[in-house]
Amino acid sequence: MSPSHTPDPARRNPQTTAAILEAALAMASESGLAKVSIEGIAARAGVGKRTIYRWWPSRGAVVLDAWAQRLDDHLYKRLRSAQSDDFEADLKQMVKGAWLGAIGDTRPVLAWLIGEAQHDPNLAAELRERLIGPTRELVAERIRRAKDDGQVAPDIDPYRAIDLIYGQLYYRLLVAPGPHDEAFTDSVADLALRGLRPR
Amino acid sequence: MSPSHTPDPARRNPQTTAAILEAALAMASESGLAKVSIEGIAARAGVGKRTIYRWWPSRGAVVLDAWAQRLDDHLYKRLRSAQSDDFEADLKQMVKGAWLGAIGDTRPVLAWLIGEAQHDPNLAAELRERLIGPTRELVAERIRRAKDDGQVAPDIDPYRAIDLIYGQLYYRLLVAPGPHDEAFTDSVADLALRGLRPR
Structure with a gap:
């Protein structure tokens, strides 16, 4: 899954990689995403800026990588586990479990990444490859x-x-804000199902 | 409608304002939005940077202002004109007319503004006040x-x-790209209407 603009991630030093990704997420949650910088991540992880730029083209790419690795297990597990015989129940579980559960407290990171992606085509491609595409495939299958x-x-x-x-x-996340709670995610599924069910 | 963080826009010099807004849109369409800067707008409009910062807090705010003024007439006129007795026809006209017509060739500006708004709360508030909120009210009325x-x-x-x-x-604009054409806007209305119609 290595994007064409970076060398093979399998050749990264695992300790250094872990330190860099941890530093990126820690900076994001402590100082806010706007304050995250390659310089700051390098200083905090105890590595040189060149090490980071060798593997990641932008601060957005580091944050996406850190975020996606943390998310992967939870998100796809929750989407895959919706396999009852009741599509309504499964859809509510997928939306609630993925959006409120797996993405939940990192929703601002997602909003920021999509914001950055609007003027960073590499980041947009990575987001589609790592998050949007796989999610769509799992839900389409169900x-x-x-x-x-x-x-x-x-x-x-x-x-x-x-x-x-x-x-x-x-x-609701990006354009017209409102509460993200179970009442909302259930109503998202209900409203969609009104149009999806056989007539 | 003046936001709290800027002085009353009615007190701006109209010629200077027009030159600044024109310069912002011209730069955006010639060099791409990522290249738009307060410095560049000031140089092109023949004004000092301080004049711009007096009335607009960020480059995003200037672009939004320029874009919204250009859009206002077309967008709200198209939304208001959907007043037949056939909701399906009106909805298709609103979506097609507003999204493909009025917003059409400036859709990348909208995507960029919403992207910037993810890390600029002032811009997010202005976008809601000037575009998202009024659009929602007009459509809600219909x-x-x-x-x-x-x-x-x-x-x-x-x-x-x-x-x-x-x-x-x-x-589709911000997250999972695809064609923006009449087949799409019609299917947006059709798919929504399946769930909205009385059962």
Whole structure:
């Protein structure tokens, strides 16, 4: 999964990598994301700036890497575990578990990364490769099964269904703020399901 | 509508203001938004940096102001003109007219502004005040009438309906890219309407 603009991450020194990623997340949570810099991360991790620039093209790339590694286990596990026979229950579990659970306290990091991605095409590509794409595939798989089971209408495009579900979440995160709680995530699923169910 | 952090915009010199806003938009379209700077705008408009900083707190604020003034006429006129008796036709007109028409060629400016807003709370507040809030009110008004006319289900919250519609547009703009064309905006309205109609 190594992006083309960096050398093979498998060749990184694991201790140094861990120290750099830890420093990036610690700086982000202590001083706020706007204050994160390559200089600051290097100083805190006890490495030279060149070591960081060798493996990551920008501060956004370091924060994404740190964040994605922390998220990976939780997020994909929660999405994969939604495998009951009840699509409504599974969808609510996926949205609540992933958005409030796995992403929950790092939602500001996600908003900041997507913000940075609007003027950083490399970061945008990495975000799609590491987070957006894999999430969409896992959810699309569950929607395909719901179509086979007759719980979602046969003419629904799974990826457009994902736009309908995740659009509500990201719109609230990035554009029109509001509470992110279970009442909201349940209503996201309910409102989407009104349109997705067979008629 | 003047935000609390700037002096009353009515007291700005109109010629200077026009020159500054024109310079900001010209720079954005010629060199790309990432290259826009207060220094560059000042040089191009033939004013001092202090004049700009007196009225606008950041380069994002200047671009937003320039963009919103250019947009205002088109956007709100298009949203207000959707007043037939057919909610489906009006919704398609609003989404197509506003998103493809009025916002259309300046969609990258919108994406960049929302990106900047993720780490600039003043800009986020201005965006909500000048664009997001007024748009939501206009669309909510049309949805309320559709509820009165029995074309939208009585238990639908108009603002959550807006999340469902605009969420799809912004998600594609900011998170999971795809074509922005009439086939897409029509399908945005169709998919939302499946869930909004009375059952």
